[in-house]
Amino acid sequence: MGKVKIKRKSTLIDMTAMSDVTVLLLTFFMLTSTFLQKEPVTVITPSSVSEIKVPTANVVNVLVSPAGQVFLGLNGDAENAEEWGSEAIRGEVLQTMAADYKAKTGKDAGITNVDILKFQKNATFGVPIEKMHEFLMLDQTKQDEFLAQTADKPVVLGNLKPSDVGIPFKDIVYKDEAGNSIVTNQFQMWMRAIYNSKNTNIHDAIQKGEGIAVKSDRGTKYETIQKVLDNLQTIKMNKFSVMTALKTEAD
């Protein structure tokens, strides 16, 4: 009987095909992905049947936390990104806001050029303008830590107290040219600064009602959001959109 010869086979598996597939998949995910924007509070939006997509350019995101703190996020123009990208418009708005604050209260917010550069990098902001300088002087991790603090773990950094999280709605009374007393607040001033930006696209978007997106958690009480809606109505920005998730149940 002849010996059965077992042919010795190499155990090497050719990985080239596998590698091809993974690279393709990787390319797909890299090109289609949009990263989650960093937000100080995580909210779960209520669901609706509306199928209008959230615009990513020329939009002000008004984020209302369940505790009633209000944060603003500003996205600039996508088409005209060089002139009016997010960074350019954020810089312009901060300058307008600081000037407006000085004109209305007589106090200088002390915003420096370095502050403007730092502010441009922040997707979301929400501290009183008078503390903005101090806030922007902190490094990124400290800023995040400050904005994301919870009631049971308060964070105090210098003059920045837990009550300084969110844009204040405290009345600011000033006199116009005719000498009439007018009541406003920092939220209204920010919104006006954005509306009056030299970038006319964001101006048009707000007029059409696409430029403002209010986002809040499904469990937030209406009285909390009413404050924001009421202020928007006061400055005649009464057309806006609210962010919702797509309804999953069959309708």
Next chain:
Amino acid sequence: MAQIEQSSGGKQKKGAQKKMSIHVDFTPMVDMNMLLITFFMLCTTMIKSQTLSISLPTNEKVQQEDLQKAKESEAVTLILDTTYDENGGVKDNTVYYYFGQPLFEKSGDKITSSSIMVSKFEGNVGKELKGIRQILHNRNEEVLRQVEEQKDKWRNKQITEEQFQEAAKKIRNNSELTRPVVIIKPLNNASWESVIAALDEMQINQISRYQIGIPSPEDLGMVEATPEYQKAHANDKQ
């Protein structure tokens, strides 16, 4: 595939190197790619959020008065209320509603009303409409029927989607049909979810005229007097 074959043709030169195949091991490359894919898969937001557009009246006094003038026969008032569990999560959304002007009796501080009714956001159960959707559907029947006719035409490819949208818009704003005017009045502790659910019902039921208002003292009194409200808020007062 991953090996490079060296030419075997030609004369073998003296002192030429021994033929060997070069294997490139792709396993680490695949490993790395898989890691990257996992990263991108986890970090991407596949579902983009949707928006619901709303327009509110301005805060000016004149227009506030106009709001109250909505035709009584057409007016539907929804008063929203929410109860929360111990962790602050939404337990239940309730809708109190009445048509036109409510009838109520005042005796001291107490207001009782026979016209106030209670419902919930229940949506559809199978094909059947439930809760507040059923009520609003009945109120806006004429519009919904006509929109449905247009929708059938669109389904049968008789008209394009744009034509359907345009026709639907025309029907929604046709003042010859009986259309309701819905006034949504969220109580202070109503959840944002319930407000959106109410606005959503407007979309579903093709109601073009609606507004968000603030409940009047009478509204509050009537709601508080209902047994449903007292039952839901029995634990709050302790």
